[in-house]
Amino acid sequence: MSDRASLPVLVTGGSGFIGSHVCDALLQLGMAVRCMDNFATSKRSNIAHLEGRPDFALVEGDIRDAEACRNAMVGARAVVHLAALGSVPRSIADPLSSHATNLTGFLNVLDAARLEGVDRFVYASSSSVYGNSKELPKREPNTGDPLSPYAVTKAGNELYAQLYTRLHGLNTIGLRFFNVFGERQDPEGPYAAAIPKFIRAFLKHEAPQVHGDGQQSRDFTYVGNAVMAVLAALESADARAVGQVFNVAYGDRTTLLELIDALRNALAKTDPAIGRVGVQHVAERAGDIRDSLADISKARELLGYAPQFDLKAGLERAVPWYVQHWG
Ligand SMILES: NC(=O)c1ccc[n+]([C@@H]2O[C@H](COP(=O)([O-])OP(=O)(O)OC[C@H]3O[C@@H](n4cnc5c(N)ncnc54)[C@H](O)[C@@H]3O)[C@@H](O)[C@H]2O)c1
Numbered sequence: 416m417s418d419r420a421s422l423p424v425l426v427t428g429g430s431g432f433i434g435s436h437v438c439d440a441l442l443q444l445g446m447a448v449r450c451m452d453n454f455a456t457s458k459r460s461n462i463a464h465l466e467g468r469p470d471f472a473l474v475e476g477d478i479r480d481a482e483a484c485r486n487a488m489v490g491a492r493a494v495v496h497l498a499a500l501g502s503v504p505r506s507i508a509d510p511l512s513s514h515a516t517n518l519t520g521f522l523n524v525l526d527a528a529r530l531e532g533v534d535r536f537v538y539a540s541s542s543s544v545y546g547n548s549k550e551l552p553k554r555e556p557n558t559g560d561p562l563s564p565y566a567v568t569k570a571g572n573e574l575y576a577q578l579y580t581r582l583h584g585l586n587t588i589g590l591r592f593f594n595v596f597g598e599r600q601d602p603e604g605p606y607a608a609a610i611p612k613f614i615r616a617f618l619k620h621e622a623p624q625v626h627g628d629g630q631q632s633r634d635f636t637y638v639g640n641a642v643m644a645v646l647a648a649l650e651s652a653d654a655r656a657v658g659q660v661f662n663v664a665y666g667d668r669t670t671l672l673e674l675i676d677a678l679r680n681a682l683a684k685t686d687p688a689i690g691r692v693g694v695q696h697v698a699e700r701a702g703d704i705r706d707s708l709a710d711i712s713k714a715r716e717l718l719g720y721a722p723q724f725d726l727k728a729g730l731e732r733a734v735p736w737y738v739q740h741w742g
Contacts, residue, residue, distance in 0.1 A: 419534065423447040424649070425491040427478055427524055428498030430454060432600040433539070433592070433641055435461040437495055440642045442470060451487045453477040455516070456500065456606075461599050478520035481527070488527040495645055496524050496538040499568075502606035503543060503702040506565035517568035525579055525587075535586045537648040538576060540660055541569040542593040542634070542707055552710040555591070555660055563702035573660050580658035588648040588656055588718075590641075593664035593709050597638030597729060598736035610635065613675055614737045617682050617689050627699040629672035632706045634664040637729025640722035647718040656717040664709035665722050677726070681734045686742075 424441055428434040429450030434457075441448050442465065450462060451474045465471045476483035478498045488494070499517045500506070506513035521538070528536045543566035548559030561567045569591075576587035594608070602611030613623040644663040648656070669677075675694055683690035714720035724732070 419492050421447065422490055422492035423449040423472065424493045424495060425449045425451060425487060426495045426497065427451045428457075428496070430459060430462045431457040431497060432461070432597070433595055433638060434495075434497045435599055436597070436638050436642050437497065437645050438462060438465060438471070440646060442468070444646070446470075448472070449474060449487065449491060451476050451478070452498065457601070478524055479515050481523040484523040484527040485530065488531040488533070491531060491533055493533050493535040493649055494524065494528050494537065495649065496521065496536065498524070499539065501565070503563040503565045504700060505606045506563050506568070507702055510564035513564050513568055517565070518571050521568070521572045522575055525575055525585075529579060529583050529585050535588065535649055536576065536579075537588050537590065537645055538572060540573050540589040540591045541566070542591050542662070542664070542709065543704070544570045544573065544591060545704065545707070551706055552666070552708040553662060554710045555662060555713055562704065577658050586657045588651070589660035590644055590648060590663045591660055591709075592641055593634040593636050593662065593707060595636045595638055595641045597733045600638075602737065602741060609671065610674070610678070610733070611737065613678050614682070614734065615741055617678060617692055618737065618742050620688060620692055622693045622695040623675055624695045624697050625671055625675070626697055626703065629675070629694065629696065630670050631703065632668040632670045632708065634666065634668050634708045635674065635726050635729070636664045636722070637724035637726070637732070639724050639729070639732070640665060643723065644714060644718065644720050647714075647720050651718050653717050659713075659717065661714040661718060661720070662709035662711050663714060663720070664711055665725055666709055666711045667725065668706065668708040669726055674726075677730060678734070681730055682738070685738060
């Protein structure tokens with residue numbers, strides 16, 4: 416191992432849903448990890464199994480604090496920047512908070528990475544940047560007008576990262592995640608994502624709430640695929656990948672009603688009463704995209720990304736976790 420290879424990878428938002436899986440994967444590959452998080456939207460229990468390891472360090476800090484970012488960056492080899500306030504509805508209700516964390520906080524981490532001279536800066540963008548674009552499947556160059564402050568912050572992340580590549584030669588790679596799901600995704604609170612919220616409702620024998628007719632479709636992406644993309648982006652030796660953004664998804668789409676059927680069937684195997692729970696339709700939500708499906712050929716070609724888990728395989732892993740922790 417070269418000297419630099421032994422330096423830690425800084426994972427911001429490392430106690431979050433995707434972040435905690437990224438920390439696990441990096442450690443499994445023998446890399447040292449420094450996790451920076453302020454637990455704004457995650458539980459410390461997500462990383463409890465890592466605390467105390469000599470190759471894992473936790474920095475409790477806020478990315479809105481530029482000095483905290485510079486301190487957390489000292490000696491880091493690379494960055495996986497995942498810290499953000501997720502959720503489109505949250506950003507519509509409280510745009511200032513989303514802006515402060517997702518855009519100002521992003522710039523704090525990006526600039527600290529530049530000052531430290533890290534080898535690579537991998538960051539989470541989002542499928543929300545496709546906004547009102549009707550194109551299916553979504554291809555990277557063809558973004559639309561943003562439909563929410565959240566989407567604006569993610570589009571801004573991409574502009575800043577690409578600018579830092581051009582101005583400072585920082586090796587940035589952006590990953591546009593599409594509806595990631597899996598173990599540890601929080602099912603609680605007003606801004607929970609669809610899959611954990613639906614599972615939680617079924618486990619309580621309550622009808623899951625669907626906004627609109629339920630025919631809207633998504634490219635649901637198991638977290639194992641998202642982690643693989645992060646690792647590929649960190650390690651990719653292809654110079655053409657630098658300064659680029661990539662769709663990260665499975666490459667298939669499922670309607671919400673189809674998803675709900677799959678969840679009901681999976682959960683009814685252990686609790687037959689769930690098989691009789693229906694669906695509650697409520698008003699459509701502002702800022703929501705109707706259909707979402709990714710073209711993942713760019714990530715396949717330049718990052719060697721090859722998703723291993725389709726929706727069924729992902730649910731086979733995720734559902735038992737929810738039954739165990741939330742049933
Ligand atoms: N989950 C998805 O479907 C999805 C889709 C597209 C993009 N993303 C992006 O991926 C990243 C990770 O998302 P996630 O689903 O794991 O969400 P998450 O909420 O579980 O993780 C985000 C983490 O960032 C931390 N954080 C928030 N504000 C912070 C601050 N000011 N300082 C330090 N830490 C802070 C939170 O405590 C949390 O641990 C985010 O950037 C999100 O926007 C996620």
